[in-house]
Amino acid sequence: MSSSYGENLRITIFGQSHSPAIGVTMEGIPAGETIDMDALQAFLRRRAPGQNDWSTPRKEGDVPEFLSGLVESRTCGAPLTAIIRNTNTKSADYAPFADTPRPGHADYTAWVKYGGAADSAGGGHFSGRLTAPLCIAGGICKQLLAKEGIEIHCRAVEIGGIADEGELTASIEEKPFPTVSDEAGRRMCAAIAEAKAAGDSLGGIIECCVTGLPAGLGDPMFGGMENRIAAIVFGIPAVKGVEFGAGFEAARMRGSENNDPFRMSGGRVVTESNHAGGILGGITTGMELRFRAAVKPTPSIAKEQQTVALSAKENGTVTVGGRHDPCVVPRAVPCVEAAAAIAVYDAWLNRKKES
Amino acid sequence: MSSSYGENLRITIFGQSHSPAIGVTMEGIPAGETIDMDALQAFLRRRAPGQNDWSTPRKEGDVPEFLSGLVESRTCGAPLTAIIRNTNTKSADYAPFADTPRPGHADYTAWVKYGGAADSAGGGHFSGRLTAPLCIAGGICKQLLAKEGIEIHCRAVEIGGIADEGELTASIEEKPFPTVSDEAGRRMCAAIAEAKAAGDSLGGIIECCVTGLPAGLGDPMFGGMENRIAAIVFGIPAVKGVEFGAGFEAARMRGSENNDPFRMSGGRVVTESNHAGGILGGITTGMELRFRAAVKPTPSIAKEQQTVALSAKENGTVTVGGRHDPCVVPRAVPCVEAAAAIAVYDAWLNRKKES
């Protein structure tokens, strides 16, 4: 099922950009877990639009309403469903795109797949807006993992070709812009502003790091941590590549360089380097799990673009008005965190049944 | 389930490197399809070891025996199971690695996960040998897709930092070495031979191209073609990155560069460029579907490496003897083809139920 993910904790995301509401159902969440609602809201705020220069001015509270699964903020074992009402929607803005599909968007493929029945308003079910319920589920998983000592952090490691510098640590979450180096962050913001002024957009790369993971999570073959994480992270719109540890760079190394030597350290097994990104044979080594996701530049740009008129079967042009982020990377940072949290927590539950 | 993949066509892979047999079960394969056994065997031969300088001398026929699902080479609707007997196994070679895990292999993580019960011989269920049943299933899917006009081809687009040149076409399958440029292929072979002589190994990048795909395959969110393909390709040992279309390079483009303009061509909708790799919103555009997979250098190298003695909890060393490819990329080429064929055929069946 395309809008569901997970074996042990199964999330199902529903809603369209302009439907009455969007939401998520989580099945398999253990009973008796108290959700810190303030922490969850703070997490969602990191993804919310309208906060600054680099994101769309569409302002939404994105305050989830919990319909089921909780009794006074504590999970009761039943499926947990939370929704966010869609307000401030301007469907009329999108009417033309049903016939003149926006380049880089799903307008055309949705039209092929669903025909005239597709909900083209605001991208429908393909909209980036659907990452809000992903973040509700992921924010809850982050809390559950934190109780086990497992933390997940992400940063914008590159935007518009500008690289961040320094090591990713937990302190990233307090930063207004998700880079380790404030200087790099400033340069990225300037590049975004410049692209916006030019009616254009930028992409970038997000790095994710999971700490506190025990060795032994994940499974062989298609159940590997790489498979599990990629299968959800590619569900975030605009992600076009995922690599683990040294990733594509490993393809250029020799075995003697890329292999991470095992060593004893304080009574436990570690590796001296971590080109594997904390995963061997699909299973965690106990080192930090690290991966990177490539995010394409926002397809919605102010410039006029070439497209086709589907009904007339003619060439034409389209100009995308409306409200759009000139670079989705900063807001995609918590989404990647959320996706990673869901994948890791699902693997965590899987391991429990084996022990 | 870690060794199964697919929603509509479900494959389950079983076996360990040194178990009596390895094999695959395919559920959901339509009835009445005739399998060309010679073509299948020719496909499997592309993965088989022992054929040349750059692969392990372990010689195996890799001739599948079909136990079920066929009546005189025609599918009958029941699950299709094929096995390959393991012969020429030298388990004793691997005995030491249960306690002194090989860097870059799954020996350590298997030990953590399964304890002393792990089958460490030859890498057990984590062995690259398990790609043989993947290729049986994928070879069959390739045949079924070819009947629909859908073709899948792969090449070694980079090995040891040496890039292939030219455009990937169907003629790649007739080449003894999977590069478009014979000159690039010769240089890659020389680099592999050099690395082998140095007791070392090389990695590389495989490019995959699917042609003849209709627009409209795949689903939104977690059912996107990227998610589906990544979820199986990361099941091939040594793959550490997957990118679609422009992939990580897209992260450095502007929207105006990366967006693929739509145009009419001969009455159908095409895109002028294909940075999207033939996928928008997870769904095929009708352009070529393109992706690349990063393959790390073979972890088994002749050089002595640092490791730990698990029982003694001490540092130590390990020397990996035995038979190993100094570069798995050439043999991984048909494996990526097989994985892509399975993912695409599964999505194909999914679309049938919607139409």
Place this chain on the structure above:
Amino acid sequence: MSSSYGENLRITIFGQSHSPAIGVTMEGIPAGETIDMDALQAFLRRRAPGQNDWSTPRKEGDVPEFLSGLVESRTCGAPLTAIIRNTNTKSADYAPFADTPRPGHADYTAWVKYGGAADSAGGGHFSGRLTAPLCIAGGICKQLLAKEGIEIHCRAVEIGGIADEGELTASIEEKPFPTVSDEAGRRMCAAIAEAKAAGDSLGGIIECCVTGLPAGLGDPMFGGMENRIAAIVFGIPAVKGVEFGAGFEAARMRGSENNDPFRMSGGRVVTESNHAGGILGGITTGMELRFRAAVKPTPSIAKEQQTVALSAKENGTVTVGGRHDPCVVPRAVPCVEAAAAIAVYDAWLNRKKES
């Protein structure tokens, strides 16, 4: 996942008896199908409480709100979610049952499974109230099947030992009480009234008949129509048995009696009798698909009952006040119809991908 069902059309039910809302998500529903909202509401009314003597006086509109998946009552291909707000809830009524579990209810088993975190109010996620979202999904499937000429009807074939008479036909839906024989219906109502007056309750048997089914639906082994239908019908609270065709009676026949002879009739293959209930080898024969579900008497009765005090680990008693149906069979009739519709439609989609 316990609250999900289906392979091709997947429904997920959420909510507790006293949570803010209950609801259902349907994934895999084809795009472009118009839902007749009046017909759906009429179907839901058949399950709704508070309409007559034999059901609980809890009055609820049970009007679904569609949050996603529809554009002006037409499916758009995205997951369809509908909710019903819970109003008129009296949680305090249930407070004691968390510690003194009601015999025949899930209070005790929920306490064992979820501990103190269980939502015991009104039976939580175990409540019969959760059949309302089942009926939303089933009512939609009934409409989709009707377009294919497939109809599903149920009746109360037995209540309190009183048997209905005559053949089940489509006209059953217009009856205020779901029996073919009005006389039998009157006797059943009288028996229910008598049981209620005695502070007691009655059970019964529901018969379901699916007409217009083509031959060839369903799959071998665990994918048989029997497996598919039983797997969902046992999800209706109080169902304790399911039998197909002659069912348990077949166990007392001889092969020569039970076998249904094949005959040609009007150019198509029929069977002269239908002891198989329209299913052979798990697959539909094209004859009417018939099954029966046993419904236990409502566990909530006015009489004082023996139970335990869980915290004190002592014997005690419990008296169940509140509002309860003295016999749930009449209201369970549309629930069994809904469950059958979902199972049959899921099998229908499955067959499409094979053809």
Place this chain on the structure above:
Amino acid sequence: MSSSYGENLRITIFGQSHSPAIGVTMEGIPAGETIDMDALQAFLRRRAPGQNDWSTPRKEGDVPEFLSGLVESRTCGAPLTAIIRNTNTKSADYAPFADTPRPGHADYTAWVKYGGAADSAGGGHFSGRLTAPLCIAGGICKQLLAKEGIEIHCRAVEIGGIADEGELTASIEEKPFPTVSDEAGRRMCAAIAEAKAAGDSLGGIIECCVTGLPAGLGDPMFGGMENRIAAIVFGIPAVKGVEFGAGFEAARMRGSENNDPFRMSGGRVVTESNHAGGILGGITTGMELRFRAAVKPTPSIAKEQQTVALSAKENGTVTVGGRHDPCVVPRAVPCVEAAAAIAVYDAWLNRKKES
């Protein structure tokens, strides 16, 4: 997938009656479990044909060969695959049934579903022979459950209208005929012999009892123990009804009779009666889990029967020669045990991940 079952332990059954082999793959079986091969073989012998008067004379060793998943009879965490070679097959016996389908068999429905590609020999994938791999998987699950103190026993509680007497206990396994009362068993055998002599066949009812189960196994709604067990037991050919506890009889009781009062006994919660069959809200109560399965009379009878000639679209007759059990109930007894063991073990693993 029709030939797979289970969420946490997933079994996939493959093979046709006359294919080279039949077999089963078990995914998710924990590592480090030693299988008692003698006990497993003894269990399989209970299902094996050719042992006595009431079963087919087709003699097969039914000795499984383990292809993967074991190292010296101990599970290693990888998928476990076992096969049984098909020998002593007489396909020619079945050739006519492809066109003149046998009443009560899947010949006709397989022809509709798979067309001419169906493997009609011996019933193909629909054959009762496929219960042999079910028993391999179930026999292993029985052993794993026994280590937890959970035992599963079945008996023929009724054959040809003759009822067994007495309470089902573990000693049933040592009996040559699976009844508690030897006298009842003798009468059943005589009835079977009489039916056989008349060219006819008998059906019956199997009772299953699971002891030693903790309270708290199973899940609400579609994950209930009833749903889980019915979903696998209906996969045994000839099963047409499944009821739990009082089952259909409960439909005739009053709530005050059917409700099982809770009582403290030796510090734990028990119920005085067990009409619920040990299941409330889909979850085990800790009492014995009891269910009954109705088995129809063997459709293969010696008498000439009416059927159709599919190609000629004409009425005709068919006479079923070959080797057939006049009553499959005795051999189905271990199959129901196996099915129950798989369902219970799967639920057992599910609970581990929640605790």
